[in-house]
Amino acid sequence: MATRYSPTIRRRRLSAELLRLRQAAGMTSEEAARASELSKTAYSNIENGFRQRPKLPEIRAILRAFGVEEGQEHEEILDLCRQSLERGWWSRYRDVLASRFVGFEQEAATISTWEPVVIPGLLQIPRYMELLAEAALLRPEEARRSADARVTRQQILEENPPELWAIFDETALLRLEDDHPDVLREQVEHLLKLAARPSVTIQMTSARSIHSGSGGPFVILEFPEAVDPAIVYLETDTDGLYLEEPDEVTRYRTLMKHLVMSALRPSETADHLRQMIE
16 A cells, blocks of 8 residues: 655645535635635645645634644644645755645555556656657656656655556557567566566557547546545646546546456557567
């Protein structure tokens, strides 16, 4: 189980606690803002998690407004605020990385990912990353920083790793056959090495198959604490979309289950990968 801790998760949990306390106090957002002497916008941004670095005096004022006296609950919520003020390593790569997503990824206990076009980021080798950066027309400095960020992301697989279930389409590798056979071999060898780990499951879909993943890539992040609901991440050109409603998460879990059934089994995937480089 993952034991890393992420300021992104702490901000999300802080928002959930403030919403719970406001509802228990029977107050509207406007009443809570007025009682804590904050503007409606400032209070709304804190409760909804849009305020990236909420201030301790603001949280204390909100707790007073809700009638939360000093004690264990009071201190636990202030601790959440303090932890949310810290900066994760990914904040250094905001220009090339969806930092909010990585903040969630760092504390996930289970990561389920589907990629129809490329190898999932946690499984990529640096030379493969370079080819993607070149195709995306990134400047050399951007390409270097992007590769550095992705390699650092992959460290979560080394110590107290999450359970990673990754499915991708074989076209991600077939595109390398003609022009980059050396990259193909290195990437496949890396995939086989990762697939041998107990925390990693890798499956591949056939380029000739039609399946439930035709709608595009997605990542399902599930967390070790029950108070942190699962998230579905849909990548975009900017930071991406985050789906948290239970019915949305359930839909993508169902899509993932269908992909698991339609893809080559893990052992078949490993055999097919070996054939690609023999």
